[in-house]
Amino acid sequence: MAKLKDLSLKPERLTGGHRLCPGCGVPAVARMALLATDAHLVVGASTGCLEVSTTIYPYTAWQCSFIHNAFENVAATISGVEAAYKALKKRGKIKDEFKFIAFGGDGGTYDIGIQSLSGAMERGHDMVYICYDNEAYQNTGNQRSSSTPMGSNTTTTPVGKESYGSVGRRKDLTAIMAAHHIPYVAQTTSDNWKDLNRKLARALEVEGPAFLNILTPCVPGWKYDGKDTINLSRLAAKTCFWPSYEVDHGKWKLNYTPKEKLPVVDFLKPQGRFRHLFSPENQHVIDELQREVDDQWEELLVRCGKK
Amino acid sequence: MPEQLALTGNEAVAHAMRQINPDVVAAYPITPQTSMMQKFADFVADGLVDSELVLVESEHSAMSATVGSQASGARSMTATAACGLALMWEILGIASAYRLPIVMPVVNRALSGPINIQGDHSDSMGTRDCGWIHIFSENAQEAYENTIMAMRIAEHPDVLTPAMVCLDGFIISHGVESVTIYKDNLVKKFVGEYQPHYTLLDAKHPITLGAMDFSDFYFEHKVSQLDGYNNSHSVILDVGSEFKKTFGGGECYEFFEAHKMDDAEYAVVVLGSTAGSTRMVVDDLRAQGVKAGMLKIRVFRPFPYEEIARLLAPLKGCAVLDRSIAYGGDGGPVHIEVRSALYGQSPVPVMLNYIYGLGGKPIEPEHIHSAFKDIQEAVATGNVKRRVGYLNLTE
Ligand SMILES: Cc1ncc(C[n+]2csc(CCOP(=O)(O)OP(=O)(O)O)c2C)c(N)n1
Numbered sequence: 067m068a069k070l071k072d073l074s075l076k077p078e079r080l081t082g083g084h085r086l087c088p089g090c091g092v093p094a095v096a097r098m099a100l101l102a103t104d105a106h107l108v109v110g111a112s113t114g115c116l117e118v119s120t121t122i123y124p125y126t127a128w129q130c131s132f133i134h135n136a137f138e139n140v141a142a143t144i145s146g147v148e149a150a151y152k153a154l155k156k157r158g159k160i161k162d163e164f165k166f167i168a169f170g171g172d173g174g175t176y177d178i179g180i181q182s183l184s185g186a187m188e189r190g191h192d193m194v195y196i197c198y199d200n201e202a203y204q205n206t207g208n209q210r211s212s213s214t215p216m217g218s219n220t221t222t223t224p225v226g227k228e229s230y231g232s233v234g235r236r237k238d239l240t241a242i243m244a245a246h247h248i249p250y251v252a253q254t255t256s257d258n259w260k261d262l263n264r265k266l267a268r269a270l271e272v273e274g275p276a277f278l279n280i281l282t283p284c285v286p287g288w289k290y291d292g293k294d295t296i297n298l299s300r301l302a303a304k305t306c307f308w309p310s311y312e313v314d315h316g317k318w319k320l321n322y323t324p325k326e327k328l329p330v331v332d333f334l335k336p337q338g339r340f341r342h343l344f345s346p347e348n349q350h351v352i353d354e355l356q357r358e359v360d361d362q363w364e365e366l367l368v369r370c371g372k373k
Numbered sequence: 374m375p376e377q378l379a380l381t382g383n384e385a386v387a388h389a390m391r392q393i394n395p396d397v398v399a400a401y402p403i404t405p406q407t408s409m410m411q412k413f414a415d416f417v418a419d420g421l422v423d424s425e426l427v428l429v430e431s432e433h434s435a436m437s438a439t440v441g442s443q444a445s446g447a448r449s450m451t452a453t454a455a456c457g458l459a460l461m462w463e464i465l466g467i468a469s470a471y472r473l474p475i476v477m478p479v480v481n482r483a484l485s486g487p488i489n490i491q492g493d494h495s496d497s498m499g500t501r502d503c504g505w506i507h508i509f510s511e512n513a514q515e516a517y518e519n520t521i522m523a524m525r526i527a528e529h530p531d532v533l534t535p536a537m538v539c540l541d542g543f544i545i546s547h548g549v550e551s552v553t554i555y556k557d558n559l560v561k562k563f564v565g566e567y568q569p570h571y572t573l574l575d576a577k578h579p580i581t582l583g584a585m586d587f588s589d590f591y592f593e594h595k596v597s598q599l600d601g602y603n604n605s606h607s608v609i610l611d612v613g614s615e616f617k618k619t620f621g622g623g624e625c626y627e628f629f630e631a632h633k634m635d636d637a638e639y640a641v642v643v644l645g646s647t648a649g650s651t652r653m654v655v656d657d658l659r660a661q662g663v664k665a666g667m668l669k670i671r672v673f674r675p676f677p678y679e680e681i682a683r684l685l686a687p688l689k690g691c692a693v694l695d696r697s698i699a700y701g702g703d704g705g706p707v708h709i710e711v712r713s714a715l716y717g718q719s720p721v722p723v724m725l726n727y728i729y730g731l732g733g734k735p736i737e738p739e740h741i742h743s744a745f746k747d748i749q750e751a752v753a754t755g756n757v758k759r760r761v762g763y764l765n766l767t768e
Pocket of ligand 1: 112113114115116137138170171172173174175200202203204205206211
């Protein structure tokens with residue numbers, strides 16, 4: 067297990083000076099991922115906040131090789147990089163050891179990129195796909211994705227006389243990836259560096275594809291005070307809104323059980339995107355969101371053999 | 374000794390791929406390309422190549438993975454047709470902008486809709502401005518040879534531009550012909566090793582590829598891409614003449630084949646397999662004393678404007694055959710280019726345009742004869758009845 071101090075002494079592979087927002091949850095996750103291995107890396111990112119903010123020509127924040135291709139195809143792109151690596155290794159043209167990481171936002175992963183992701187995972191490429199889930203298309207200004215929670219006020223589900231925000235339950239992408247029966251699938255929040263580091267290291271270490279789904283709060287989209295990113299992540303775990311678990315070679319394991327499961331309102335309260343839910347006529351949305359969280363938590367407990 | 378084999382066009386191209394033995398091949402089925410990648414998969418299964426064959430879940434991913442692998446310094450290929458090429462469209466422009474010399478056989482098929490699986494040129498014409506080189510083939514032999522030459526053209530350090538090798542769906546892809554397959558070692562030597570300038574897999578020199586390019590650099594980058602593209606013009610000729618020197622054989626290693634054009638008064642301009650029947654019609658007409666000729670365009674992109682202008686300007690009349698429509702444009706895409714090539718020439722020939730063969734509609738010698746007749750008539754009477762017409766359309 068890595069020590070935080072040791073990690074802090076490693077050379078940065080994603081340097082400061084990039085243009086992600088102050089308080090953004092994404093760069094912390096990205097840096098953690100890159101620090102979880104000493105191997106050479108090729109990183110890919112789908113079009114989105116991480117990509118546009120770290121590679122504004124002629125600058126790049128990436129100290130390892132990086133490729134951006136398009137929005138929906140980072141998984142296919144990195145699968146091609148990995149295939150090239152295998153081919154060139156086989157032909158003796160490459161000596162160095164490389165690992166491969168693909169980053170995608172929830173829009174680029176749950177929605178437009180799910181085909182490319184599913185294909186790359188199913189084909190068994192030795193790569194790690196990390197979805198940084200900020201629960202909407204944030205780079206284009208907070209439009210709803212299939213990861214957006216019920217009741218969220220987004221720019222395509224604006225609150226109005228006839229609307230309380232986004233409708234319907236979130237897609238359970240982590241379970242969908244587990245159903246691919248790949249070696250390693252996990253999800254976690256961005257506050258718990260130990261858990262994050264362990265999962266990233268495990269994902270990079272297993273042979274074959276691995277998928278991580280990491281909740282990354284978004285200051286302008288979720289509308290909260292930027293200093294609260296870590297607190298908000300923690301509340302997502304403590305309310306079981308975003309449980310931390312892993313599926314290692316088919317074995318489901320719960321990694322965090324809150325001592326006292328907090329009500330989902332504790333997670334909603336600090337966020338402007340849910341502000342309207344706190345007027346009486348929208349109580350039913352909070353109730354429904356609580357039911358969604360409870361249902362998924364119960365299902366997870368069963369899957370993890372806790373019930 | 375080269376081998377003489379009875380092969381379909383798809384098999385012939387698969388043999389070129391076997392000889393090239395790319396590092397990575399991405400494959401996805403679509404009629405009429407499917408049997409090409411099936412043949413290549415046989416070569417993989419039999420250990421005749423050791424390429425990494427990536428069986429992607431779509432053509433979008435085929436092109437995306439090919440971009441990833443070529444950017445990693447691996448020689449990478451894929452092949453497609455019609456809807457598959459349309460699905461790749463977004464990534465075609467990324468491949469060319471990243472200067473990745475991917476070579477892709479395109480088995481030309483009508484673009485949906487309505488859905489149709491037979492040959493026309495609407496698919497590759499839809500990708501005309503994606504920054505790829507487009508080389509057309511008349512038959513299986515040319516499709517085979519063009520695939521080998523395209524590798525050298527695309528990878529040339531002054532060019533670094535991806536290339537499509539176009540072959541007509543079914544007529545070439547599925548028709549069996551006698552094809553000369555050159556010796557493996559000679560082809561391998563001709564193609565050589567891929568020497569990438571930059572790769573993602575260079576541990577000592579990591580690179581960032583695909584950065585966000587704003588208005589302070591984007592335009593400049595596009596023009597530098599265009600400069601590289603334009604360098605292909607002379608490289609195409611050089612590679613063609615080296616190919617001819619190495620392998621002998623063949624006819625069409627330049628921008629076009631000019632059949633009986635030296636003293637021609639009337640000519641038909643054509644792409645792809647229809648050149649076969651056109652050549653026959655020209656020879657018939659010659660026997661009847663008509664000074665007929667044919668211009669078979671091999672390289673549609675970069676379009677050889679000056680060379681074509683020189684050849685066509687002295688004619689009395691010509692007819693351009695187009696196997697696709699340029700909606701809202703002046704007939705078909707080939708016609709538009711040929712007219713543009715002749716701008717500034719004086720005098721210029723009378724020019725007619727015929728759309729033909731859409732969705733696999735047959736084109737018979739009689740139809741080409743009728744085109745020649747129309748031009749002769751238009752020249753004789755000075756009266757053009759219909760500038761853009763159709764061949765074998767039930768009206
Ligand atoms: C094919 C295509 N459709 C739409 C877009 C526009 N687009 C670019 S980034 C983006 C949002 C990305 O959202 P997400 O994947 O959630 O990542 P985030 O912006 O939150 O980092 C969109 C819609 C695009 N670039 N390409």
